[in-house]
Amino acid sequence: MNVPAISIRGLQKYYGTYHALRSIDLTVKRGERIVVCGPSGSGKSTMIRCINRLEEHDGGTINVLGTELDDNIGNIDEIRREVGMVFQHFNLFPHMTVLENCTLAPMLVRKTPLAEAEALAMRYLEKVRIPDQADKYPGQLSGGQQQRVAIARSLCMKPEILLFDEPTSALDPEMISEVLDVMTSLASEGMTMICVTHEMGFARKVADRVIFMDRGEIVEQGSPEEFFTAPKTDRGAQFLSQVLGH
Amino acid sequence: MTAIDTGPVPLGPTQLRRLRRDYFSSPVSTLISVLCFGLLLSIGWVLFDWGVLRATFAAEARQPECQAAGGACWSVIANRWRLIFFGLYPYEEQWRSALACVAVIVTMVLSCIPVFWTGKRLTAVWALGFLTFYVLMKGGMLGLLLVREEQWGGLALTLFIFVATAIIGMPLAIAFALLRNSTLPWIAKTTGAVIDAVRSLPLISILFTFAIVLPFVLPDFVLQEKLYRVIAGSALFFAAYQAEIIRGGMQGVAKGQDEAAMSLGIPYRHRVARILLPQAFRNALPATINQFVITFMETSLVVIVGFFELLSSANAAFGTSDWTFAFVEVYVFVAFLYFIFVFGLSRYGAYLERRMATGQR
Ligand SMILES: Nc1ncnc2c1ncn2[C@@H]1O[C@H](COP(=O)(O)OP(=O)(O)OP(=O)(O)O)[C@@H](O)[C@H]1O
Ligand SMILES: [Mg+2]
Numbered sequence: 018m019n020v021p022a023i024s025i026r027g028l029q030k031y032y033g034t035y036h037a038l039r040s041i042d043l044t045v046k047r048g049e050r051i052v053v054c055g056p057s058g059s060g061k062s063t064m065i066r067c068i069n070r071l072e073e074h075d076g077g078t079i080n081v082l083g084t085e086l087d088d089n090i091g092n093i094d095e096i097r098r099e100v101g102m103v104f105q106h107f108n109l110f111p112h113m114t115v116l117e118n119c120t121l122a123p124m125l126v127r128k129t130p131l132a133e134a135e136a137l138a139m140r141y142l143e144k145v146r147i148p149d150q151a152d153k154y155p156g157q158l159s160g161g162q163q164q165r166v167a168i169a170r171s172l173c174m175k176p177e178i179l180l181f182d183e184p185t186s187a188l189d190p191e192m193i194s195e196v197l198d199v200m201t202s203l204a205s206e207g208m209t210m211i212c213v214t215h216e217m218g219f220a221r222k223v224a225d226r227v228i229f230m231d232r233g234e235i236v237e238q239g240s241p242e243e244f245f246t247a248p249k250t251d252r253g254a255q256f257l258s259q260v261l262g263h
Numbered sequence: 264m265t266a267i268d269t270g271p272v273p274l275g276p277t278q279l280r281r282l283r284r285d286y287f288s289s290p291v292s293t294l295i296s297v298l299c300f301g302l303l304l305s306i307g308w309v310l311f312d313w314g315v316l317r318a319t320f321a322a323e324a325r326q327p328e329c330q331a332a333g334g335a336c337w338s339v340i341a342n343r344w345r346l347i348f349f350g351l352y353p354y355e356e357q358w359r360s361a362l363a364c365v366a367v368i369v370t371m372v373l374s375c376i377p378v379f380w381t382g383k384r385l386t387a388v389w390a391l392g393f394l395t396f397y398v399l400m401k402g403g404m405l406g407l408l409l410v411r412e413e414q415w416g417g418l419a420l421t422l423f424i425f426v427a428t429a430i431i432g433m434p435l436a437i438a439f440a441l442l443r444n445s446t447l448p449w450i451a452k453t454t455g456a457v458i459d460a461v462r463s464l465p466l467i468s469i470l471f472t473f474a475i476v477l478p479f480v481l482p483d484f485v486l487q488e489k490l491y492r493v494i495a496g497s498a499l500f501f502a503a504y505q506a507e508i509i510r511g512g513m514q515g516v517a518k519g520q521d522e523a524a525m526s527l528g529i530p531y532r533h534r535v536a537r538i539l540l541p542q543a544f545r546n547a548l549p550a551t552i553n554q555f556v557i558t559f560m561e562t563s564l565v566v567i568v569g570f571f572e573l574l575s576s577a578n579a580a581f582g583t584s585d586w587t588f589a590f591v592e593v594y595v596f597v598a599f600l601y602f603i604f605v606f607g608l609s610r611y612g613a614y615l616e617r618r619m620a621t622g623q624r
Contacts, residue, residue, distance in 0.1 A: 071522050097528035108523035112541050112619070121537065122527035167523075174527055
């Protein structure tokens with residue numbers, strides 16, 4: 018239990034010649050809730066996508082729950098089983114019902130029997146408050162409902178860590194809060210979370226730490242109180258004035 | 264919706280109202296509808312008059328009787344249908360060819376039913392279907408007389424070549440499509456080169472190469488029988504085109520789908536089988552049905568390497584001096600056989616589209 022949930026050292030990422038991540042260092046304790054913010058193109062998505070190998074890093078080390086993320090396929094699979102991800106555009110499987118979306122991975126990856134997987138799925142669908150939509154297809158749901166299904170789908174793998182990449186930025190304003198409510202309740206249950214989001218209210222309420230990125234670097238980090246009221250850097254202050262300014 | 268509808272709409276059965284809306288909504292459309300209807304009716308009448316009213320059906324009838332009646336001479340089919348269906352297959356043994364046809368058709372129909380779409384079930388259906396067909400057609404065991412592949416022919420041969428092409432070609436096409444999308448450049452490039460090479464050749468030259476040239480190159484024990492080499496060639500040709508159709512379908516699948524599956528820890532083979540291919544096939548369905556239809560038609564090309572399939576058997580059916588006058592009837596009959604198949608396939612395509620549409624909004 019002394020092993021941190023995530024430990025990133027000197028992480029480098031290039032897209033061709035473009036230097037997207039410049040030596041990122043980050044340690045996330047178990048149960049810690051982190052909000053990542055920063056201007057567009059600053060590398061927030063790239064960083065969290067490196068954690069479950071949706072992007073391959075070019076330098077430095079990433080260690081997740083004691084497992085080193087390297088070219089070893091076994092390690093990658095092990096990490097992906099323990100790290101869930103929620104995407105901006107939900108990425109539900111459109112040809113499967115909500116229930117099938119939720120049972121697929123447990124059955125294929127964890128070899129959970131069908132009945133058990135369905136019971137598990139229903140439990141998490143209740144948790145995100147849409148058990149009545151289980152037999153519908155994703156295309157028949159609203160954006161907010163789809164995103165909650167996506168969260169339930171991740172939870173069905175019983176991950177240790179959940180990554181969120183702007184989970185509410187594709188949603189209409191009236192649906193944002195239903196998703197944030199679910200995320201807040203997850204946070205209160207001790208899930209280790211890294212959320213890329215510009216929802217400052219959410220950050221203030223649940224985050225243990227806010228990380229501010231700009232141009233591929235972590236420019237500053239601290240408690241939400243510190244960061245939102247008195248940013249230590251000019252870039253941080255400038256970003257906050259832009260986000261909160263309108 | 265149009266100006267004519269402004270008056271009180273008489274309440275009639277829905278069909279009647281729909282008829283009015285679709286065909287008689289304005290004077291111009293009424294005129295066009297009446298003209299088209301009249302044209303269809305007269306064509307239909309001419310065909311009916313020729314094909315039924317004045318037609319001769321009696322098997323004993325020959326040219327004089329038929330010409331006296333003035334209509335179609337279906338006697339040719341009554342006399343020569345066995346040749347059309349079974350080609351040069353020994354007359355006494357043709358019941359085996361008929362049963363083999365049934366085996367192929369059953370295999371085909373079962374493969375089309377979604378319940379059978381798991382690796383194990385499809386493999387079982389195909390293996391069983393092929394075995395039944397092979398034992399029945401070839402014989403030489405279970406007390407059945409040996410009938411060599413050169414003697415196979417007619418509808419049985421056409422169906423067999425088509426189904427074997429599809430069953431071997433489809434997995435090959437999927438493999439090609441996946442390999443062409445490989446992240447390893449040399450695999451992707453090599454596969455791309457193979458696909459493009461096959462697609463740049465006409466089917467005839469591929470059949471010729473496989474049937475005639477290959478035996479000189481390959482050692483004796485590989486694909487000795489010409490029929491199987493021809494099927495291999497035709498499957499390769501099918502796969503090259505179908506691979507591109509599937510790849511096109513894959514490009515329509517959002518990148519986020521694979522990322523979501525990866526983030527759930529689902530391994531590659533399941534991502535392909537459960538996420539990528541079902542969506543790719545859905546996108547590629549119309550083109551795939553089209554490819555099947557083309558492939559079915561193209562089976563008639565095997566005649567150039569010496570096979571006696573449906574169309575060439577039909578040619579032989581009116582090839583005797585007795586029946587040369589009745590070639591139209593024979594062609595109509597064969598066209599009808601092709602039509603049944605192609606029509607069935609297109610209805611099946613429509614069914615699949617409807618079935619898949621339930622998944623969308
Ligand atoms: N696949 C890619 N190929 C090339 N460049 C990329 C790729 N993905 C991201 N980048 C670049 O890397 C930089 C960081 O991208 P990233 O998506 O991590 O930014 P972000 O902080 O998530 O921004 P946003 O708030 O807009 O989502 C951007 O400049 C982007 O253009
Ligand atoms: Mg982003």
